[in-house]
Amino acid sequence: MSENDLDKLSNKITAVADLAKAVPIYEDAIKPAALETGKALGLVGRAVNVALMPLRGIVWSAERIEHWLADKVATKLSGIPPEHIVSPDIQIAGPTIEALKFTVDKPVLQEMFAGVMAGAMNKDTCEDIHPSFVEKIKNLSELDAILFSYIATNDPIATLQFFTKTRDVEGQSKIVNFFNPEFCRIYSKKYPERKKQLAAIEASVEHLGNLGLVSAVDYGELTGSKSRKEYQAMERDLITQAFREKKFATPDTIFGTGRSYIRLSSFGQIFARTVL
Secondary structure (H helix, E strand, C coil): CCHHHHHHHHHHHHHHHHHHHHHHHHHHHHHHHHHHHHHHHHHHHHHHHHHHHHHCCCCCCHHHHHHHHHHHHHHHCCCCCHHHECCCCHHHHHHHHHHHCCCCCCHHHHHHHHHHHHHHCECCCHHHCCCHHHHHHHCCCHHHHHHHHHHHHHCCEEEEEEEEEECCCCCCEEEEEEECHHHHHHHCCCCCCHHHHHHHHHHHHHHHHHCCCEEEECCCCCCCHHHHHHHHHHHCCHHHHHHHHHHCCECCEEEEEEEEEEEECHHHHHHHHHHC
């Protein structure tokens, strides 16, 4: 090896040695950040564990479902002759039992699932029970279910549109499609703020429509005498007046109301008879 080669090798060894000396310094530099990151992850992990704690034991066992369902269905079928009680179609019973595992804190949905099972075990109604009923219920929140129950009980439902219009300008800007004071009452516990209430109601109505359970008509009105009185009462309602007088009271803006309505679809009528 030449003297020049020895010099090059010596330089490389020196560079490697210098790097080795720097490593502990580098580790010391990143250690505090790593410790802080680990501490943060530890805090998040503990928070996640605390948040998940209520779920421990919340999933119903098969035995618990069997006892609950037997009692609930027996109550629903109490007026049916024993000879009219049949074994349910497994395509309906299986998904119903599976879905019930996760409804321990959802009594409204529990009742709907029990209604499906009761209908499937009644010889006079089992042909009307569609397997999709279970999926429909699984896709409902409790508020969706309560709203659907109210609509089904009072079908059809008169509702109002709220809109604004700028003076001397064509067109209008819609604020709300399906206002009804009773809807606000249903949603007020979860959404105390009016704006969030109305947004949640609109979303639920749209969702029920997408599921094929209701038909929501935003341009049209019910013509019966009862419905006409309901429209007039809503147009005088305090919420309507608050929108008219406070929310959009500007010299250039006109606040207006239109009439709309919601009614059960044909599928929704069969579904309601079964689950409610």
